[in-house]
Amino acid sequence: MNRLSTFKTAWITAFLVLTTPFIAFAQAPVIKTEGTLIYLADNLNEEAKLGWCIDTKGRGLSDQLHAHSCKPSGGDVQFSFDSDTGKIESVEYEGLCMTYSNPENEEIPFGLLDCMNDEPTQQFTYDADKMEIRYRADQSQCVAVAEPIREAGPYQSRDLILADCAGLHSSFKQWVIRE
Numbered sequence: 001m002n003r004l005s006t007f008k009t010a011w012i013t014a015f016l017v018l019t020t021p022f023i024a025f026a027q028a029p030v031i032k033t034e035g036t037l038i039y040l041a042d043n044l045n046e047e048a049k050l051g052w053c054i055d056t057k058g059r060g061l062s063d064q065l066h067a068h069s070c071k072p073s074g075g076d077v078q079f080s081f082d083s084d085t086g087k088i089e090s091v092e093y094e095g096l097c098m099t100y101s102n103p104e105n106e107e108i109p110f111g112l113l114d115c116m117n118d119e120p121t122q123q124f125t126y127d128a129d130k131m132e133i134r135y136r137a138d139q140s141q142c143v144a145v146a147e148p149i150r151e152a153g154p155y156q157s158r159d160l161i162l163a164d165c166a167g168l169h170s171s172f173k174q175w176v177i178r179e
Helices: 003-022
Strands: 037-040 052-056 065-069 079-082 087-090 096-099 111-114 124-127 132-135 138-145 150-152 155-158 160-164 175-178
Antiparallel strands (some): 087 096
16 A cells, blocks of 8 residues: 555544544344345445445446445345455446455545456455455455445435444444345
C-alpha cells in the first residue's frame, strides 16, 4: 500500500470508530430476495429493512460495485462465493467477479470484471465464525460498507469498501453468505 492509500484507510477507519457509538445496531434485515445471496447481517438503518447486498452500481450491468438495498426481485444484487477459488461471482452476470480493481478510489474500489484464474485481486476468504469477508492478499482488510447512505430510486445505497478489520464495528463488516 502506498502512503495515500494508507492515509485513506486510516481516515475511514477513524471516522467509523468515532461515529460508531451514535448508530443503532443489531437489527437483522428482512431478506425478501430468493436464491444465492451475500448480504450484511445487520440491517444497518436500511429504511425498508431489506438489508444490504453487494450490487452493480447503476441500473443493470456495470463494472463498478457498491452496497445496495437487497432488491426483492434479485438480479444484480445476487452474488455467490466459491471458497476454493476465493471468487465472489455475479449470479446475474455469469463469468464476472468482484475485483479489488481500484484501490486508490476510496468510494468505489471494487469492480465487476471478467473472472480470471489465480487473479489475486479477485481472491477473498470468508471467516464463518466472525462472518467477515477478507481480502486474501491482506487478511487484515475486510470488505465492509461505509456509513453514509444515499437514496437510490426506491432503494438506498452505500459505498462498498475495503478497510482495516480491527477498526470496524461488526455491523459494517459481518456478511451472510446464502447459497
